[in-house]
Amino acid sequence: MFRVKAVMLDLDGTLINSAPEIASAINLMLADLNRPALPAKQVERYIGEGAAVLIKRCLNSQLDVSRLNDEPDAALFAQAEKLFFAHYANNVTDSKPYDGVIEGLQALRDKGLKLACVTNKPEKFTLPLLQKSGLAEFFEMVVSGDSLPKKKPDPIQLQHICAKLDVHTFEAMLVGDSETDITAAHAAGCFIVTVPYGYNQGRPIDESTVDAMIEDLTELVSQDLITVLL
Numbered sequence: 624m625f626r627v628k629a630v631m632l633d634l635d636g637t638l639i640n641s642a643p644e645i646a647s648a649i650n651l652m653l654a655d656l657n658r659p660a661l662p663a664k665q666v667e668r669y670i671g672e673g674a675a676v677l678i679k680r681c682l683n684s685q686l687d688v689s690r691l692n693d694e695p696d697a698a699l700f701a702q703a704e705k706l707f708f709a710h711y712a713n714n715v716t717d718s719k720p721y722d723g724v725i726e727g728l729q730a731l732r733d734k735g736l737k738l739a740c741v742t743n744k745p746e747k748f749t750l751p752l753l754q755k756s757g758l759a760e761f762f763e764m765v766v767s768g769d770s771l772p773k774k775k776p777d778p779i780q781l782q783h784i785c786a787k788l789d790v791h792t793f794e795a796m797l798v799g800d801s802e803t804d805i806t807a808a809h810a811a812g813c814f815i816v817t818v819p820y821g822y823n824q825g826r827p828i829d830e831s832t833v834d835a836m837i838e839d840l841t842e843l844v845s846q847d848l849i850t851v852l853l
């Protein structure tokens with residue numbers, strides 16, 4: 624049982640199953656660059672540290688795995704980023720929430736918790752996606768990957784949200800799907816709960832690094848994991 628005033632929720636892989644649309648936009652980008660398409664599951668493994676890291680990994684995917692995060696040629700990267708952003712703008716709002724998300728958010732809000740969305744996704748994609756999927760109304764705050772000078776795994780987004788919501792970080796919980804979320808939550812000093820269905824670079828979550836694991840968002844309330852601090 625965790626005593627909190629606020630719950631922060633990751634977006635890609637926690638609230639929304641965005642990998643299929645991200646993979647198709649990536650493959651349209653690669654086609655424009657005359658490069659071979661990547662399997663959607665491979666693109667999914669590159670998600671989690673923002674658009675720039677995703678694009679770099681896709682451009683480096685033919686190289687030895689140890690060079691996945693190398694800096695590609697700057698002109699090539701700039702061209703790829705422009706193409707990816709243009710293609711992703713066309714399908715970003717097609718992505719859908721996972722089962723249990725709407726019900727889970729409703730139950731958290733009904734308990735009187737303050738809710739915020741924290742994502743490494745750029746803001747120009749985050750906001751339309753939240754609007755179109757019907758999730759925007761649940762959040763008092765949304766902090767995207769380019770809203771602040773740094774993003775997860777840095778704790779700055781979580782610290783910023785807690786300061787704005789007027790809660791201590793130890794009175795807040797992050798619900799996420801990846802080691803990026805776990806590292807950020809540990810650094811901020813908030814609780815971390817994970818879902819198993821998202822994008823953790825192809826690895827299962829290490830249970831010993833989290834406060835709890837849930838199958839879907841409804842379990843936060845149905846399993847009595849949260850007590851609301853007054």
Ligand SMILES: O=C(O)COP(=O)(O)O
Nearest residue numbers: 634635671672673742743
């Ligand atoms: O855009 C990403 O890299 C991942 O976004 P997330 O932080 O919502 O999982």
Ligand SMILES: [Mg+2]
Nearest residue numbers: 633635636800
């Ligand atoms: Mg995520």
